[in-house]
Amino acid sequence: HLIEARDQGVDSLSAITGIDWPRLQDAIGRAETLTAPETIDRTAELINRHRSLRPAIGPFLNAFQFQGGRTVQGLLKAVQIIGDLYRTGKRRLPDSCPIRFIPPSWHSFVRPEGTVIRQAYELCVLTQLRERLRAGDIWVTESRQYRAFDTYLLPEATFAAMRAQGPLPLAINATADTFLSQRRAVLETALNRVTALARKGELSQVRLDAHGLVISPLKAITPPAVEELRRAAYDRLPRIKITDLLLEVDRWISFTDCFTHRRSSRVADDKNALLTVILADGINLGLTRMADTCQGATLRQLAHLHDWHISEAGYAEALGRMVAAHRGLPLASLWGDGTSSSSDGQLFHAGGRGAAISDINARNGSEPGVSFYTHISDQYDPFSTRVIAATAGEAPYVLDGLLYHANGLSIEEHYTDTSGASDHVFGLMPFFGYRFAPRIRDLKERKLHLFPGQHPGELLGGMAGDLINTNHIVEHWDDLLRLVTSIRSGTVTASAMLRKLGSYPRQNGLAVALREVGRIERSIFMLDWIQDL
Numbered sequence: 001h002l003i004e005a006r007d008q009g010v011d012s013l014s015a016i017t018g019i020d021w022p023r024l025q026d027a028i029g030r031a032e033t034l035t036a037p038e039t040i041d042r043t044a045e046l047i048n049r050h051r052s053l054r055p056a057i058g059p060f061l062n063a064f065q066f067q068g069g070r071t072v073q074g075l076l077k078a079v080q081i082i083g084d085l086y087r088t089g090k091r092r093l094p095d096s097c098p099i100r101f102i103p104p105s106w107h108s109f110v111r112p113e114g115t116v117i118r119q120a121y122e123l124c125v126l127t128q129l130r131e132r133l134r135a136g137d138i139w140v141t142e143s144r145q146y147r148a149f150d151t152y153l154l155p156e157a158t159f160a161a162m163r164a165q166g167p168l169p170l171a172i173n174a175t176a177d178t179f180l181s182q183r184r185a186v187l188e189t190a191l192n193r194v195t196a197l198a199r200k201g202e203l204s205q206v207r208l209d210a211h212g213l214v215i216s217p218l219k220a221i222t223p224p225a226v227e228e229l230r231r232a233a234y235d236r237l238p239r240i241k242i243t244d245l246l247l248e249v250d251r252w253i254s255f256t257d258c259f260t261h262r263r264s265s266r267v268a269d270d271k272n273a274l275l276t277v278i279l280a281d282g283i284n285l286g287l288t289r290m291a292d293t294c295q296g297a298t299l300r301q302l303a304h305l306h307d308w309h310i311s312e313a314g315y316a317e318a319l320g321r322m323v324a325a326h327r328g329l330p331l332a333s334l335w336g337d338g339t340s341s342s343s344d345g346q347l348f349h350a351g352g353r354g355a356a357i358s359d360i361n362a363r364n365g366s367e368p369g370v371s372f373y374t375h376i377s378d379q380y381d382p383f384s385t386r387v388i389a390a391t392a393g394e395a396p397y398v399l400d401g402l403l404y405h406a407n408g409l410s411i412e413e414h415y416t417d418t419s420g421a422s423d424h425v426f427g428l429m430p431f432f433g434y435r436f437a438p439r440i441r442d443l444k445e446r447k448l449h450l451f452p453g454q455h456p457g458e459l460l461g462g463m464a465g466d467l468i469n470t471n472h473i474v475e476h477w478d479d480l481l482r483l484v485t486s487i488r489s490g491t492v493t494a495s496a497m498l499r500k501l502g503s504y505p506r507q508n509g510l511a512v513a514l515r516e517v518g519r520i521e522r523s524i525f526m527l528d529w530i531q532d533l
Contacts, residue, residue, distance in 0.1 A: 058086025074098035171433035176477035190527035212462035336378025375401035399494035427518030476513035
């Protein structure tokens with residue numbers, strides 16, 4: 001009422017008199033309850049809402065065929081029992097219904113006096129089913145998203161044949177024992193080196209003691225004269241239209257030939273209109289506003305070109321031509337040799353109802369948008385760009401840009417910020433021959449993980465964490481090689497596997513094994529970083 005009164009220029013006091021006060025008080029009470037979660041029991045609140053969920057439970061459970069391993073057979077039996085109750089119209093649970101899967105937090109609701117309460121039992125089964133689906137312990141027959149984890153990978157027979165024919169297409173083909181022996185020696189050397197430098201007082205930017213790592217802030221080393229030189233250099237560049245620049249570059253490398261007709265494979269007749277469409281995509285202006293601001297092209301013409309000539313494959317091929325041409329310029333070699341790269345995400349706001357549906361990102365708030373995750377070489381070639389959800393983590397997509405580009409780059413070392421670094425990414429990188437060097441914001445909060453029998457000493461004792469579980473790595477080594485070979489061969493993308501493994505609970509064997517390998521690599525990186533600072 002108050003908002004409407006303000007918009008319409010009506011007296012606010014008169015608008016207040018029209019408010020339904022009992023309804024307002026009830027709404028305020030509900031809002032206060034929702035914003036104070038510590039005052040309510042979420043499980044009890046869910047059980048109280050069972051009546052509203054009841055019409056959907058039966059059709060949902062009976063619409064899919066759930067399968068799983070030995071550890072979830074009790075939960076699957078409970079799913080079948082509940083589905084049968086809804087299908088047959090029975091009301092009572094059987095006396096022998098499985099209960100071992102029920103977590104401790106649900107016991108007092110499901111069996112308050114030793115008797116199983118159906119409403120609480122059903123909701124407990126549904127919540128556990130959701131968690132097991134997310135973890136990959138349960139899968140759905142003929143589902144794409146919730147299929148068995150094994151189906152994502154190369155068939156075991158195919159993988160065995162590849163191993164028998166020769167070395168796998170990986171940077172690491174050693175046995176688990178050989179790999180662990182080599183990395184143990186590297187970690188031991190780095191550990192001794194850092195300890196020796198710390199004792200001599202030669203680590204100028206860090207301090208190590210029993211409490212952990214203290215890092216001195218880095219000082220700016222760019223002299224003020226560089227900023228003046230930068231402005232002077234930019235002032236000497238000619239001021240030209242971006243469309244003229246696109247036309248000139250197209251005369252060099254003919255990148256517009258990459259945007260062929262979807263059906264006839266012919267290039268566009270009107271090159272200026274095609275470049276206008278590409279520019280509209282590039283500056284996020286949209287075809288409607290672009291048609292309004294430019295002359296000689298209608299919205300219908302631009303839309304036709306966009307629908308029939310613009311594609312992800314076309315952009316990838318055109319980008320490859322530009323990267324190849326840029327690498328051939330003598331100027332590019334001044335920045336680097338093209339063997340290192342970095343990646344980061346950039347949020348682009350968009351229209352929509354993201355704020356209204358609470359699609360909230362911890363860093364970006366509730367503003368709707370998408371993130372463009374871009375890989376750039378040390379010669380400033382943006383060789384890969386991936387559009388991801390604004391709420392998605394960046395770490396799963398780091399390897400995608402390194403593995404799935406066709407630009408002729410031979411990347412050896414890759415940098416990210418903190419959001420691109422995870423133990424799983426650290427674990428996968430050496431299998432593909434990459435050195436991972438992220439800029440970790442909370443490095444002093446990270447722990448060093450040593451091999452059994454290694455000792456951090458007094459100076460590094462504050463940084464020491466759990467020991468590496470080498471037995472677990474050995475036990476799952478073949479699974480790790482099969483996973484990495486599947487990614488390398490294109491059977492599955494790295495991001496799909498990292499998202500899947502990242503959602504798994506701690507007890508998942510493959511996820512833990514990859515994490516342990518990642519801890520080894522991260523510990524070596526941390527020690528190298530400390531002595532190189």
